[in-house]
Amino acid sequence: MSTIAPAISVHDLVKSYGTVVAVDGLSFDVAPGTIFGLLGRNGAGKTTTLETCIGLTKPTSGTVRIAGLDPTRRSDFDKLRRVIGVQLQATSLPEKARAGEILDLYAVYYSVSPRTQELAARVGLEDKLDRFVGKMSGGEQQRLALAIALLHDPAIVFLDEPTAGMDALGRRILCAEVERLKAEGKTLVLTTHYIEEAERLCDEICIVQAGKIVARDSPTKLVERYGGDACIDFLARGFSPDSALEAFGAWTRIGERWSVRVHGEAGRALAAIVTHATEIGVDIDDLDLQRPNLETAFLAITGELLDEERASAA
Amino acid sequence: MNALRMLAAQIRVNFVWYFWRDSEMVFWSLAIPVFFLLVFSFALGGGSTMRTSTFLVPGIIGAQVLSSGFWGVGAMLATFREKRVLRRVYLTPLPSWVFFAALVIYRMSLLALQATILAIVGGLVFHVHVTGNPFSIAFILVLGAATFVALGTVIGAVVRSTESANNIASVLTVPLSFLSDAYIPIDRFPHAISGLLRLLPSTQFIDAFRGIAMYGEPVTHYVGWILLLCGWTIVGTSVSARYFRWV
Numbered sequence: 001m002s003t004i005a006p007a008i009s010v011h012d013l014v015k016s017y018g019t020v021v022a023v024d025g026l027s028f029d030v031a032p033g034t035i036f037g038l039l040g041r042n043g044a045g046k047t048t049t050l051e052t053c054i055g056l057t058k059p060t061s062g063t064v065r066i067a068g069l070d071p072t073r074r075s076d077f078d079k080l081r082r083v084i085g086v087q088l089q090a091t092s093l094p095e096k097a098r099a100g101e102i103l104d105l106y107a108v109y110y111s112v113s114p115r116t117q118e119l120a121a122r123v124g125l126e127d128k129l130d131r132f133v134g135k136m137s138g139g140e141q142q143r144l145a146l147a148i149a150l151l152h153d154p155a156i157v158f159l160d161e162p163t164a165g166m167d168a169l170g171r172r173i174l175c176a177e178v179e180r181l182k183a184e185g186k187t188l189v190l191t192t193h194y195i196e197e198a199e200r201l202c203d204e205i206c207i208v209q210a211g212k213i214v215a216r217d218s219p220t221k222l223v224e225r226y227g228g229d230a231c232i233d234f235l236a237r238g239f240s241p242d243s244a245l246e247a248f249g250a251w252t253r254i255g256e257r258w259s260v261r262v263h264g265e266a267g268r269a270l271a272a273i274v275t276h277a278t279e280i281g282v283d284i285d286d287l288d289l290q291r292p293n294l295e296t297a298f299l300a301i302t303g304e305l306l307d308e309e310r311a312s313a314a
Numbered sequence: 315m316n317a318l319r320m321l322a323a324q325i326r327v328n329f330v331w332y333f334w335r336d337s338e339m340v341f342w343s344l345a346i347p348v349f350f351l352l353v354f355s356f357a358l359g360g361g362s363t364m365r366t367s368t369f370l371v372p373g374i375i376g377a378q379v380l381s382s383g384f385w386g387v388g389a390m391l392a393t394f395r396e397k398r399v400l401r402r403v404y405l406t407p408l409p410s411w412v413f414f415a416a417l418v419i420y421r422m423s424l425l426a427l428q429a430t431i432l433a434i435v436g437g438l439v440f441h442v443h444v445t446g447n448p449f450s451i452a453f454i455l456v457l458g459a460a461t462f463v464a465l466g467t468v469i470g471a472v473v474r475s476t477e478s479a480n481n482i483a484s485v486l487t488v489p490l491s492f493l494s495d496a497y498i499p500i501d502r503f504p505h506a507i508s509g510l511l512r513l514l515p516s517t518q519f520i521d522a523f524r525g526i527a528m529y530g531e532p533v534t535h536y537v538g539w540i541l542l543l544c545g546w547t548i549v550g551t552s553v554s555a556r557y558f559r560w561v
Contacts, residue, residue, distance in 0.1 A: 054405060056404070056561050078407070081405060081407045082407055086405050088398070088401065088402060088405075092397040092402075093402065094327075094399060096330075096331045096332070097327065097331050101327065104323075105323055105324075105327055106406065108319055108320055108323045109403075109406040109407060109408040110406060110407060111407070148402075
């Protein structure tokens with residue numbers, strides 16, 4: 001374990017609304033400088049967990065410490081507001097406000113010198129500063145919300161479903177910004193139900209299901225552990241695996257199409273297949289390598305699929 | 315110093331975002347009261363539009379004070395909460411008092427503007443004279459605004475949805491305007507009823523305001539009612555402070 005004090009420490013967090021338990025005993029620590037993702041379906045308890053961390057929701061039981069501060073204590077919360085930057089899901093900013101005015105106003109709230117132009121450029125809104133919030137697209141409003149979150153250069157940034165409603169450009173801008181914040185050593189917590197986003201951005205992922213953490217690790221480790229086997233698939237007339245190739249995994253054949261589910265590293269298996277085919281003078285066509293990914297890992301862990309909403313956004 | 319900068323910035327955006335750029339708001343808060351004054355003065359005035367108008371100018375201003383408190387602050391806060399404007403602000407270091415003070419100051423300035431326009435139109439069209447001491451007028455107007463802002467904030471504190479807040483605000487504002495000596499002299503009601511209506515803070519405020527502004531009566535004449543209005547202000551503020559939620 002790291003000896004550095006965690007930036008965020010959540011212990012046995014429970015939040016229930018009447019008989020509905022939204023968060024059911026969550027515990028996790030986030031080391032400083034980490035990009036930490038809460039991944040799960042809508043309603044899994046990610047947003048409630050995040051709102052408890054930032055002091056918007058009081059936990060039913062359990063403790064939360066952000067940079068050592070307790071969001072439920074008034075005096076701590078006052079300090080906390082300067083330490084954290086938050087991009088909320090569906091924040092509504094006043095419709096008749098211009099984007100630039102909002103950035104100027106929040107600079108006054110935080111008593112920092114306005115960086116309106118610079119921040120607008122960072123989130124790709126430099127030519128939209130005169131636009132009314134009500135006339136901006138959902139994705140542009142989200143980018144404006146991101147700019148507000150970064151205005152006072154906070155050490156810990158919370159992003160709740162940051163790419164919801166964003167187009168491809170918005171997603172690219174967000175990813176670039178997250179990578180930049182990581183390079184600056186910030187701690188980031190983000191919730192998402194987009195696998196790709198979690199896999200690409202996060203150092204560490206907690207998979208949340210029904211208010212509980214069901215798996216927690218780096219994306220690579222999660223895939224390694226739960227993602228299952230890689231699959232190599234190719235067309236080769238007159239091919240047959242020798243005993244060395246058979247040892248790589250389970251082979252199946254449909255007509256001239258061969259496929260092997262590889263236990264372990266797929267690269268070596270691939271090289272061996274190509275070498276063997278060359279030796280026996282067989283041509284390989286239509287070769288396909290499917291690596292296990294976070295999606296297959298997520299499915300294996302939760303028994304659920306995540307990405308049905310994704311198709312339209314791609 | 316910072317807090318004052320924040321206050322100034324917040325008042326400014328309240329004006330620009332919620333008034334200046336909202337043509338409906340400009341129309342309802344500036345044109346409609348004048349329209350009421352003209353129509354009611356001619357319709358009810360008979361031979362003496364000046365006397366009727368002298369009654370109506372403070373009455374309409376008084377009704378605007380009620381609506382400022384119940385709609386302008388109370389229902390507005392519920393709307394801000396439901397539209398998640400409040401939680402965004404809550405997460406910044408902006409002190410809560412600055413947020414509330416800015417909203418109240420914005421509404422009071424708007425009231426002052428409305429009152430001035432009504433007094434000018436009343437003077438030009440119906441020869442209405444505002445004879446009261448300007449400081450006394452300002453005092454009773456600010457006290458009334460404080461009372462109804464405090465009571466309005468209770469709506470904003472207790473009611474969850476914008477829709478119910480708007481309903482409650484209209485259920486309070488509209489009947490109270492007609493029952494509190496604003497548009498219709500309550501002497502026209504049976505004696506027993508008018509006696510009860512005089513117990514309403516809205517009646518007490520509007521009568522005191524009318525007496526001080528139009529008939530030049532001294533503030534001391536209304537000490538009892540002024541104390542009661544202060545009491546309502548304290549009750550409203552304490553209840554709101556106890557139950558107000560940002561989220």
